[in-house]
Structure formats: structure tokens, C-alpha cells
Amino acid sequence: MGGVYAERPAPAGLACLWTRTVTSSTVQRVVPDGCTDLMWSPVSGSLFVAGPDTQAQLATVQPGTLYGVRLPPGAFPSVFGVPAHAVRDLRVPLSSLVPEARLESFSDMVEFCASRVVVDPSLAATASLLRSGDVASVAWEIGLSARQLRRRCLDAFGYPPKVLQRVLRFDAAMRLAWGGMPFASVAFEAGYADQAHLAREVRSLAGVPLGQLIRP
Incomplete structure (x- = not known):
């Protein structure tokens, strides 16, 4: 950096x-x-x-x-x-x-x-649910239509729900990787399908491989 x-x-x-x-x-x-x-x-x-x-x-x-x-x-x-x-x-x-x-x-x-700044617990709950659940299930759980959830996410977070989900998962993975966790464990803990999925997402969002990204 x-x-x-x-x-x-x-x-x-x-x-x-x-x-x-x-x-x-x-x-x-x-x-x-x-x-x-x-x-x-x-x-x-x-x-x-x-x-x-x-x-x-x-x-x-x-x-x-x-x-x-x-x-x-x-x-x-x-x-x-x-x-x-x-x-x-x-x-x-x-x-x-x-x-x-x-x-x-x-x-x-x-x-x-x-x-x-205003702290809105409902937004924090939405983000938390999206970290681990699919978009349709999250919309149903919080009582919104898919269109309403999309609008809420765009206004509050700047992303549509699927992109927000990817970014939050990526950020969680970065924190684990910076902490020294092996990459395979990072993939599991952050909710990726496998280490290859993690590698693809890191390249897509960060533009470089994970090892290069966390290099001191």
C-alpha cells in the first residue's frame, strides 16, 4: 500500500x-x-x-x-x-x-x-443477512419485494443487493487474510464455494491475486 x-x-x-x-x-x-x-x-x-x-x-x-x-x-x-x-x-x-x-x-x-450520521439498525440487519443469504430469501425475510430491496440497497449502500453481497463477502475475506489465515480457510469462513471461487472474486474486485494484495 x-x-x-x-x-x-x-x-x-x-x-x-x-x-x-x-x-x-x-x-x-x-x-x-x-x-x-x-x-x-x-x-x-x-x-x-x-x-x-x-x-x-x-x-x-x-x-x-x-x-x-x-x-x-x-x-x-x-x-x-x-x-x-x-x-x-x-x-x-x-x-x-x-x-x-x-x-x-x-x-x-x-x-x-x-x-x-444516523445509525439505522434495519440497514445493518439487511447487510448482515446479505452476507450469508441469497437475495430472494433476504427480501422475503425482511418483508420487502425484490424491487424494494434493490432500491433500499442502492440508496443506502450504493450497490444493488448482489453487488453488495459480493463486496461485503470480499471485505470479510480480506480481513481474515490480513490476519494470517490460510487462503483455503479464508474461503470457507467468508462463505465462498471454494478457494478457486475466492481467487476469482479477488481478481475481479481487486484486480490482482490475493497473495499480491495482502503482501506487505
Whole structure:
């Protein structure tokens, strides 16, 4: 990934606070995780939002420290006032979404997100069910039609249900792999049919093999 990356706990409703510091221009591979981020670069003065990704993106990080506030899946609309699918696979200036926002520091970013985020237990339940169940069964279990579930997922998470399912499963697999679990066990624990299925999904979503992706 390059540089020094660090996370620290965030206020309730937010996923985490993070920084990445590099001493020279670095290309970073950003893989889908279902989350969205508000990011600030003091060097350039840019303050922008990273929407939910459907595949890996390569971003050039300039020397200095990049600050980020990560929102959990489903939280984007409550903070920025637009459906998550509107910024899918995009990097958008904060001023385009919330023109009245005046943020001048990392603490301002944290306060902005923490004061606006709304935690919706029904969305967390939907995501949890989709991690392990097929879309039709999940829609039936929560009392929605397939069309209603699709609309809910697009608005809250930025993805249709099947894509959300793939991204959440992929993110779970990445966490296990980074923890040192053997790849065959990762495939089983994350819900893939087998290790070959895991390998195909990693290549599709991340653009590189799993071994290369988790290489220090």
C-alpha cells in the first residue's frame, strides 16, 4: 500500500478515523469495502468524498499526510444528503454535496460526520443477512419485494443487493487474510464455494491475486 497507515477509534456511528503519511508520491490500490470516506489533504487543501467502489481504484497519494473519516456501509445518505449510488466509484469534492460545510481541520471533519450520521439498525440487519443469504430469501425475510430491496440497497449502500453481497463477502475475506489465515480457510469462513471461487472474486474486485494484495 505504501507509506504509514494508522487507524484509531471513532465516535459512535462512524467506522474509524485514519491517516496515511507518505514521504514521496505513491500509487495506492483502494479495494471495495462497502464503506465511504471523507478525506482531507492539507498539502493540496482538497476535501473530498470517496464513494462506494465496485472495483479497485488506483490513487496517487502525494507526499504528506492524508486524513480520513470512514463511514460504515449504509451511513452515507445521512451524512451527505444524497443516495450513495450517486457517488458510486467517484471521488467528489465535499462542496459539491454540502456547499455550506466549512471544515478547516481534522477535528472539524470528525465533528461534521459524527453530528450528522444516523445509525439505522434495519440497514445493518439487511447487510448482515446479505452476507450469508441469497437475495430472494433476504427480501422475503425482511418483508420487502425484490424491487424494494434493490432500491433500499442502492440508496443506502450504493450497490444493488448482489453487488453488495459480493463486496461485503470480499471485505470479510480480506480481513481474515490480513490476519494470517490460510487462503483455503479464508474461503470457507467468508462463505465462498471454494478457494478457486475466492481467487476469482479477488481478481475481479481487486484486480490482482490475493497473495499480491495482502503482501506487505
